Amino acid sequence: MKPILRISDLSTRFFTKSGQVNAVESLSMSIDDGEVFGIVGESGSGKSVTARSLIRLIESPGKITAGKIEYRNAEVADEIEDSNPEAVDGDYVDLAALPEDVVRSLRGPSFSMIFQDPESSFNPTLTVGEQIAEAVEVQRRASSNPRSVKSRTSSSAYSLRSYAYGTIMPNRSYVSSESKDRAVELLQQVGIPDPEERVDEYPHEYSGGMLQRAMIAQALAGEPDILVADEPTTALDVTIQAQVLNLLRDIQEETGMTILLITHNLGVIARMCDRVGVMYAGEIVERGTLSNIFDEAVHPYTKGLLGSIPDIGSAGGRLQPIEGNVPSLMDEEMGNRCYFADRCPKAMKTCLEKPADLSVDGAKEHEVQCVLAKEEYDESDALDPGQFEGEDS
Numbered sequence: 438m439k440p441i442l443r444i445s446d447l448s449t450r451f452f453t454k455s456g457q458v459n460a461v462e463s464l465s466m467s468i469d470d471g472e473v474f475g476i477v478g479e480s481g482s483g484k485s486v487t488a489r490s491l492i493r494l495i496e497s498p499g500k501i502t503a504g505k506i507e508y509r510n511a512e513v514a515d516e517i518e519d520s521n522p523e524a525v526d527g528d529y530v531d532l533a534a535l536p537e538d539v540v541r542s543l544r545g546p547s548f549s550m551i552f553q554d555p556e557s558s559f560n561p562t563l564t565v566g567e568q569i570a571e572a573v574e575v576q577r578r579a580s581s582n583p584r585s586v587k588s589r590t591s592s593s594a595y596s597l598r599s600y601a602y603g604t605i606m607p608n609r610s611y612v613s614s615e616s617k618d619r620a621v622e623l624l625q626q627v628g629i630p631d632p633e634e635r636v637d638e639y640p641h642e643y644s645g646g647m648l649q650r651a652m653i654a655q656a657l658a659g660e661p662d663i664l665v666a667d668e669p670t671t672a673l674d675v676t677i678q679a680q681v682l683n684l685l686r687d688i689q690e691e692t693g694m695t696i697l698l699i700t701h702n703l704g705v706i707a708r709m710c711d712r713v714g715v716m717y718a719g720e721i722v723e724r725g726t727l728s729n730i731f732d733e734a735v736h737p738y739t740k741g742l743l744g745s746i747p748d749i750g751s752a753g754g755r756l757q758p759i760e761g762n763v764p765s766l767m768d769e770e771m772g773n774r775c776y777f778a779d780r781c782p783k784a785m786k787t788c789l790e791k792p793a794d795l796s797v798d799g800a801k802e803h804e805v806q807c808v809l810a811k812e813e814y815d816e817s818d819a820l821d822p823g824q825f826e827g828e829d830s
């Protein structure tokens with residue numbers, strides 16, 4: 438089976454007053470249909486920018502500057518081939534090469550996103566039900582006329598003007614009773630109690646956990662092929678986190694939808710994912726199956742992340758944090774070496790050149806961007822501890 442998403446050499450930059458920030462750097466990976474793929478890394482490693490890049494939600498001063506984001510959907514490819522031939526390759530559509538209005542039409546029915554902070558993601562002036570019903574309407578238009586991506590967003594009820602109007606005049610009602618009924622169904626599906634009453638409540642009347650569930654309901658309204666979940670449980674307490682993760686897993690098993698899960702928490706990865714990419718300084722530095730990453734990790738950064746997980750079985754033991762900080766990602770400071778070299782306990786002189794992606798022991802699915810995939814650590818070749826002194830990282 439061909440992957441549902443193929444990403445090649447994707448680079449996203451931010452052109453700030455302080456300089457160019459290379460948030461995502463020549464990233465390549467693929468995600469299979471129906472799998473849960475996790476991206477893990479520290480804060481500032483580029484995970485969320487990667488997620489937003491994939492669905493073209495990068496705002497100024499950010500920009501996707503290179504690469505392809507190829508999404509497999511024969512129907513969409515067929516539909517837009519005449520108007521955007523450069524974006525179509527067989528069954529694949531390159532989202533990076535599509536005009537914004539076409540990409541917007543695919544959000545909802547093709548892919549949708551669960552954001553980190555549900556409280557700031559909902560419009561406080563509209564009821565939760567109205568906001569879910571809006572996503573339902575987009576899906577209804579897509580289903581009624583799948584041959585026209587434009588039909589999905591062209592209704593005057595959901596135009597930009599209507600959105601602005603609704604923000605100023607917060608007394609909009611549901612476009613149809615069917616969309617309200619579907620909003621109730623979706624709230625029920627994600628475990629909101631008394632959905633018939635709750636559908637008419639405003640976001641501030643929901644608890645954090647309920648609002649996160651409502652956001653999942655909104656994301657599911659379009660019945661997307663791909664769901665991008667960016668730290669979906671970070672703002673929640675531990676018991677609610679577990680409930681939300683179980684909910685996502687149940688929905689994935691029920692619908693077969695593909696999920697890209699962004700998290701800094703390896704426990705969440707272990708619980709949810711089929712494959713993992715470990716991200717550092719805008720790059721995927723190691724990728725593989727759960728057992729590749731948890732049992733056979735090669736990259737010292739991956740090992741560092743694993744070493745910083747609390748172990749309930751070893752009471753009194755100390756956690757081993759990774760020394761140092763993630764780099765600033767400012768272009769002029771990045772150079773062309775392994776970006777982890779200034780924090781790596783096994784850095785050698787060969788690491789002053791950029792390592793290529795290497796497969797580990799010939800395993801196709803296990804790849805690492807580290808010289809240790811092909812050579813042993815040689816202490817006599819170790820970098821001088823003062824090598825990076827004075828660099829701002």
Ligand code: SF4
Pocket residue numbers: 736737738775776777778779781782783784785788792806807808809
């Ligand atoms: S390439 Fe060298 S510096 Fe980079 S992670 Fe591997 S051993 Fe460490």
